[in-house]
Amino acid sequence: MRTGTARGLAVAAVLLALLGCSAEREPADGPAATPSATPASVDILRIDDDGASVTLEVGGTATVFLPASYVWEEPVVDGDAVTISADVSDEGSTSRSWTVTGRQAGTATLTLTGSPTCRSETPSCQTPDVVWSADLTVR
Numbered sequence: 001m002r003t004g005t006a007r008g009l010a011v012a013a014v015l016l017a018l019l020g021c022s023a024e025r026e027p028a029d030g031p032a033a034t035p036s037a038t039p040a041s042v043d044i045l046r047i048d049d050d051g052a053s054v055t056l057e058v059g060g061t062a063t064v065f066l067p068a069s070y071v072w073e074e075p076v077v078d079g080d081a082v083t084i085s086a087d088v089s090d091e092g093s094t095s096r097s098w099t100v101t102g103r104q105a106g107t108a109t110l111t112l113t114g115s116p117t118c119r120s121e122t123p124s125c126q127t128p129d130v131v132w133s134a135d136l137t138v139r
Helices: 002-023
Strands: 042-045 052-056 061-067 070-072 076-078 082-084 095-102 106-116 130-138
Touching (some): 042 052, 052 061, 052 095, 061 070, 082 106
Parallel strands (some): 052 130
Antiparallel strands (some): 061 095, 076 106
């Protein structure tokens, strides 16, 4: 009777394993799509992208990298479609960076003004300020 019990347990284990494996199979037409709250778009904007038009999804992000050879004022956002983080760059980095997040459908313009760091050097440079902007559409 011990052999019969052992065989019965072995058969039950194999059946349970087969049932478990079949439950994890993907449908023939591919994996089922599951909604995600994570935005799919991530854009990177640099100094040469001045005047760019960027489209974001609600919750989508764009990162702005501007050179640390300028002292950048706080970003100015005209419109309520986006929010912008404080400067998130590392100390000593060659660039300053901010993350723009699509908040709600609409438009906004992001503007940053930078003064060249060479103005604080001796002799001072005469390089003018730089005004950088991007037009953002959130859908």
